Amino acid sequence: MAEDKTEDSRAPRSDDLKRYIEYLQKQIMVEGTGDFFEGQTAEEWVSDTSNRTERFSNSKYFNGPAVSQYISDIAERFIAKTRFETPMTAALFGNTLAEVRSASETMFKPVRQIELLTATSSTCSPSAFPTNDIHLLFIGAGTASYCNYWAKAYTAVLHAISVASPHPIKSIEDMASVFDHNDSGLLLAGKLAIHYAFFNTALGFGRIDQSDDYLPTRNALLNSIETFVIAHEFAHFIAHEHFPQFSGSLSTDESKALESCCDEIGLSISRLAGMRSGNPYNFDGMGALAFYYSVKLCEDTRTLLKDLGMIPKELHGRPVRESSHPETAERILLIANALVDMSDPEDKVRIKSLVDEAAVIFGTVSFLVLAMLADGALQRDAEPHQ
Numbered sequence: 001m002a003e004d005k006t007e008d009s010r011a012p013r014s015d016d017l018k019r020y021i022e023y024l025q026k027q028i029m030v031e032g033t034g035d036f037f038e039g040q041t042a043e044e045w046v047s048d049t050s051n052r053t054e055r056f057s058n059s060k061y062f063n064g065p066a067v068s069q070y071i072s073d074i075a076e077r078f079i080a081k082t083r084f085e086t087p088m089t090a091a092l093f094g095n096t097l098a099e100v101r102s103a104s105e106t107m108f109k110p111v112r113q114i115e116l117l118t119a120t121s122s123t124c125s126p127s128a129f130p131t132n133d134i135h136l137l138f139i140g141a142g143t144a145s146y147c148n149y150w151a152k153a154y155t156a157v158l159h160a161i162s163v164a165s166p167h168p169i170k171s172i173e174d175m176a177s178v179f180d181h182n183d184s185g186l187l188l189a190g191k192l193a194i195h196y197a198f199f200n201t202a203l204g205f206g207r208i209d210q211s212d213d214y215l216p217t218r219n220a221l222l223n224s225i226e227t228f229v230i231a232h233e234f235a236h237f238i239a240h241e242h243f244p245q246f247s248g249s250l251s252t253d254e255s256k257a258l259e260s261c262c263d264e265i266g267l268s269i270s271r272l273a274g275m276r277s278g279n280p281y282n283f284d285g286m287g288a289l290a291f292y293y294s295v296k297l298c299e300d301t302r303t304l305l306k307d308l309g310m311i312p313k314e315l316h317g318r319p320v321r322e323s324s325h326p327e328t329a330e331r332i333l334l335i336a337n338a339l340v341d342m343s344d345p346e347d348k349v350r351i352k353s354l355v356d357e358a359a360v361i362f363g364t365v366s367f368l369v370l371a372m373l374a375d376g377a378l379q380r381d382a383e384p385h386q
C-alpha cells in the first residue's frame with residue numbers, strides 16, 4: 001500500500017507546483033483584497049487565535065487547554081507553501097477533510113494526495129483543482145465565515161422552534177407563530193443575506209454574540225455544513241480519477257451534470273461521516289440543505305436588491321452564480337430527493353418528513369426575508385417626497 005501522504009503540511013514537491021499554486025491563488029483573489037489574504041506567520045496566527053478564543057473561556061462547552069494544544073500543534077507543523085498560506089486553513093478544515101477522505105474510502109477507491117491550500121477568494125465556495133498528480137483544494141476564510149454565520153442564524157431559528165413548537169413544523173403559519181416569540185434567527189438571516197448580496201462575502205459582517213446554550217446545536221450544524229461543502233469538492237477529485245466522462249474540457253451541460261454528480265457523492269460521503277461521528281445533521285443531510293437554502297437566499301436577495309436599484313453599479317461585479325453550475329433551486333431539489341432515495345427502506349418515512357420540515361423551515365426564512373425587503377422598498381416608495 002502506498003504511504004499516505006495526504007492532507008499533511010509538506011512543502012509542494014517542486015518550485016513549479018508552488019508557482020502554479022500561487023498563480024491560482026492570485027487568480028481567485030478579488031482585486032484589492034491582497035493584503036487581507038497575505039499569509040500570516042504561525043506566531044501571528046497563534047496570537048490572533050488566542051485573542052479570539054479568550055472570550056469563550058467561561059463557556060461550559062469550551063475546553064481551553066485542548067484548544068491551545070490543538071493550535072500550537074498546527075502552528076508547529078505549519079510550513080508556508082506560498083506567501084498566501086495561513087495555518088488557519090489546516091486548523092479549520094484539516095480534520096473535516098480527513099473525515100471526508102476516510103468516509104469516502106468505504107465507497108470509492110482512495111484518491112491521490114490532496115494539498116489543502118488557503119483560498120484567497122472571499123466567497124462562500126471553495127475551489128477544487130483536480131490534476132493528474134497532486135489534487136489542489138483551496139478553502140479559507142470566505143467559506144469559514146459564511147458557514148459560521150449561517151450556522152448561527154439557522155441555530156437561532158431551530159432554537160426558537162424548540163421553545164415555541166412541540167410539533168413538527170408543517171406550514172408557513174407554524175413558522176410565523178415561532179417568529180412571533182423569537183425572530184432573532186430570521187433577522188440575522190436577513191442581515192446576512194443583505195451583506196452577502198452587497199459584498200459577495202460574509203467576511204466583515206462583524207461579531208454576533210449568542211447564548212452559550214446554542215453552542216452544541218451550532219457546532220453540529222456548522223460541522224454538517226462544512227462537511228458537505230468539503231465532501232462536494234472531494235467528489236470532484238473522485239470524479240476526475242474514476243469517471244472518465246468528466247475529464248477534459250466539458251460542455252455547459254456536462255459541467256452541470258458533474259456538479260450534480262458531486263452533490264450526490266458529497267451527500268453520501270457526508271451521511272457516512274455523520275454516522276461515524278454521531279452528528280445527526282450530517283447523516284440527515286441538513287448541512288447540505290442549510291448550505292444551498294442560504295446560497296439561494298443570498299442570490300435571490302442580490303437579484304431583488306439589484307432590481308430595486310439598491311445595489312450600486314460598482315458592487316454588481318461578477319454574478320454570484322456561474323453558468324456552468326445548475327440553478328441552486330435544482331440543487332436543493334436534487335439533495336432532497338437523493339436523501340430519500342439513498343435512505344434505508346425503514347428510514348425513508350423519517351427522512352422524507354425531515355426533508356419536508358426543512359423545506360418549510362428554511363423556505364419560510366427565505367420567503368420572509370425577501371418579503372420584508374420588498375415591503376420595505378414599497379414603503380420607502382410610498383413615502384411622500386419632501
Ligand SMILES: [Zn+2]
Binds near residue numbers: 232259
Ligand atoms: Zn462543484
